[in-house]
Amino acid sequence: MARSESRTLPFPWRGGNRFHLLVDGQQFYPAMLDAIATAENHVLLEMYLMESGKVADRFISALLAAAARGVAVYVLLDDFGSLGLQRKDRERLQRGNIIVTYYNRLRYGELQRNFFRDHRKLLAVDGRLAFVGGAGITDEFDSPQSPERDWRETMVGVEGPVIVDWQRLFCETWRHVTGDHLSFLTSVKPDMAGIQRGRVNHSRGIFYPEIKRTVLNRTRTARKRIWLATAYFVPSLKLRRSLRHAARRGVDVRLLLPGDHTDHPAVRHAGRRFYSRLLRHGIRIFEYQPRFTHSKVVVCDEWVSIGSSNIDRWTMRWNLEANQEIDDTSFAEQACLMLEQDFRNSREYLFSEWRNRPWYKRLTETFWGWVDVWLERLFHRPPPRPPQN
Numbered sequence: 125m126a127r128s129e130s131r132t133l134p135f136p137w138r139g140g141n142r143f144h145l146l147v148d149g150q151q152f153y154p155a156m157l158d159a160i161a162t163a164e165n166h167v168l169l170e171m172y173l174m175e176s177g178k179v180a181d182r183f184i185s186a187l188l189a190a191a192a193r194g195v196a197v198y199v200l201l202d203d204f205g206s207l208g209l210q211r212k213d214r215e216r217l218q219r220g221n222i223i224v225t226y227y228n229r230l231r232y233g234e235l236q237r238n239f240f241r242d243h244r245k246l247l248a249v250d251g252r253l254a255f256v257g258g259a260g261i262t263d264e265f266d267s268p269q270s271p272e273r274d275w276r277e278t279m280v281g282v283e284g285p286v287i288v289d290w291q292r293l294f295c296e297t298w299r300h301v302t303g304d305h306l307s308f309l310t311s312v313k314p315d316m317a318g319i320q321r322g323r324v325n326h327s328r329g330i331f332y333p334e335i336k337r338t339v340l341n342r343t344r345t346a347r348k349r350i351w352l353a354t355a356y357f358v359p360s361l362k363l364r365r366s367l368r369h370a371a372r373r374g375v376d377v378r379l380l381l382p383g384d385h386t387d388h389p390a391v392r393h394a395g396r397r398f399y400s401r402l403l404r405h406g407i408r409i410f411e412y413q414p415r416f417t418h419s420k421v422v423v424c425d426e427w428v429s430i431g432s433s434n435i436d437r438w439t440m441r442w443n444l445e446a447n448q449e450i451d452d453t454s455f456a457e458q459a460c461l462m463l464e465q466d467f468r469n470s471r472e473y474l475f476s477e478w479r480n481r482p483w484y485k486r487l488t489e490t491f492w493g494w495v496d497v498w499l500e501r502l503f504h505r506p507p508p509r510p511p512q513n
Contacts, residue, residue: 134334135292135293135323135324135325135326137322137323137451138289138321139285139320140316140318140319141284141286141317141318142283142284142318142320143281143282143283143318143320143322143448143450143452143455144280144282145278145458145459146257146279146280146281147277148274148277149259149265149277150271151279152255152257152281153179153182153259153266155255156183159247159249159253159255160183160186160187160189160247163190163193163195163250164193164195164250165195165250165251165312166195166196166197166198166250166308168200169183169187169198169199169200170200170242170244170245170246170247170294170297171199171200171201171245171246171261172201172205172241172243172244172245173202173245173262174201174206174208174261174262175206175208175262175263176209176213177262178266178268179261179262179263179265179266180209180261180263181213184213184217187199187222188216188217188220191220191221191222192220192221196223196308197220197222197223198222199217199223199224199225200225200226200242200297200298200301201224201225201226202226202241202242202243203228203229203230204228204230204238204241205243206226225302227242227297227301227444228240228241240329240442240444241442241444242297242443242444243433243443243444243445244326244444244445244446245259245279245431245432245446246293248287248290248294250312251287251291251309251313251314252314252315253282253287254281254287254290256280256430256431256432256446257277257278257279257280257420257430257432258277258279258419258430258431258432259277259279265418272415273415273416274415275415275416275417275418276414276416276417276418277418277419278419278420278421278430278462280450282322282448283314283317283318284316284317284318285314285315286323286324288314289323289324291309291312292309293324293326295309297444321450321451321452322448322451322452323449323451324446324447324448325338325448325449326444326445326447327433327440327443327446328444329440329443330441333440335429335433335440335445335447336360338429339429340362340363340366342424342427343366343367343370343424344366344369345424346375346424346425347425348376349375349376349377349423349424350367350376350377350378351376351377351378351380351422351460352377352378352379352380352435353379353380353381353417353420353421353422354379354380354381355386355417355420355434356388356434356436356438357392357395357398357435357436358391358394358395358436358438358496359395359436363435364401367402367407368402368405368407371405371406371407372406377406377408378407378409378410378463378467379402379407379408379410380410380412380419380463380470381395381410381411381412381417382411382416382417383412383413383470385412385413385415385416385417390495391436391492393488393491393492394489394492397489397490397493399478400475400478403473403474403475403478404475409472409473410466410467410470410472410473411470412469412470413469413470413471414469417466420434420447421459421462421463423456423459423463426451426452426456427449427450427451427456428450428451428452428455428456429447429448429449430447430450430459431446431447432445432446433445433447437499
């Protein structure tokens, strides 16, 4: 994307919103499907992970029904993240009067350009409802066979003026991929829905690292708490230093990270090499035990950020990401209650225990740590510009 385009999307804080905290697929999928079922004007779906299965069937059927009613349906899928979407499901979407496009088609021989991915997760309906978070459309979040192993995830339901910015962000990415302007959306002005303040924040890898900057600035100014949940934890030196400094000045710093249940064990091991120094400086580290926690939540005092962005180098370097920021005491309290429940279902490591862990675990962390360092050096130079499709 051109630098000039990146500068056109600094979204403001907007009041008059209402935000709903939605925990796990049993909560957010029904709410999302109900929104599609009641759509009258348009449905915008931007999704990284979409795989054939029971959940995808439900969404495709809902989108087809909306299109049959005359609703304009636009679906933007990441080409890599949707590899698990079978041909029959792609054909169902194409035959149903739904406009579908794919971000950054995979191309043979263009290794670095193939790394650019649209990792955002957004559903916006009629300018009245939006859903943002870390969930894809896949049975991993709502498995009919083994619900006890569903991925732990957090989404936010959004009502109010901030939806205009979610629509604008979708339209800008759509224009970038297809060249088409969805001009009819500019006349859709969401109504006031509540009293909560919110802001859309987004990143485009190293070319527009606004989420990274915002999280770093918030940790530097936090006064009482920094609670951070992420599926992949390979933080930058600046963030690690900021967390340590916060703990030293008396801030309650806690990390909620995956335990043995994870889809990328190598990333978990690479991130664990940072535990010793963080624990030594008073940072509390919890590893979630019941299942894989895929949640992406940051709470700094009364500020909350929930969205698609993890705390890892890959996210910050290559991905399109988007988070809903909320500055509201009552919502922050809800988020903290949710995280406190997750902490209770986690194993907390103490520094005295961690430094006595078995040698083979240290060796595994060292090995994957070196892999992480090697990859960082390999891609140290700025990547090429994202493809223009």
